[in-house]
Amino acid sequence: MPQPVTILGAALCIAVLFLRYKASVNQPERRTRKQKLKTAKLLFAALLAWLAINLELRRLDNSLTHSTAYEMSTWDRIVEMLSK
Numbered sequence: 001m002p003q004p005v006t007i008l009g010a011a012l013c014i015a016v017l018f019l020r021y022k023a024s025v026n027q028p029e030r031r032t033r034k035q036k037l038k039t040a041k042l043l044f045a046a047l048l049a050w051l052a053i054n055l056e057l058r059r060l061d062n063s064l065t066h067s068t069a070y071e072m073s074t075w076d077r078i079v080e081m082l083s084k
Contacts, residue, residue: 052083
């Protein structure tokens with residue numbers, strides 16, 4: 001379950017991006033295919049980093065609380081494989 005601070009931060013980022021988009025409507029600049037691909041790669045890398053950090057923090061929490069090992073989900077296995 002995401003923390004309220006995370007949700008608030010994501011909402012703030014989306015609001016800023018929306019305001020920047022609305023401001024740029026007056027000056028339409030066509031983005032090239034290369035720029036779109038670069039942006040997609042950057043967003044994918046950020047998502048992968050976020051998932052890897054989330055997985056490591058969950059493991060750290062389990063080791064600090066001496067919890068039993070949790071069942072890894074499919075996403076956890078994918079992130080673990082990609083982050084190696």
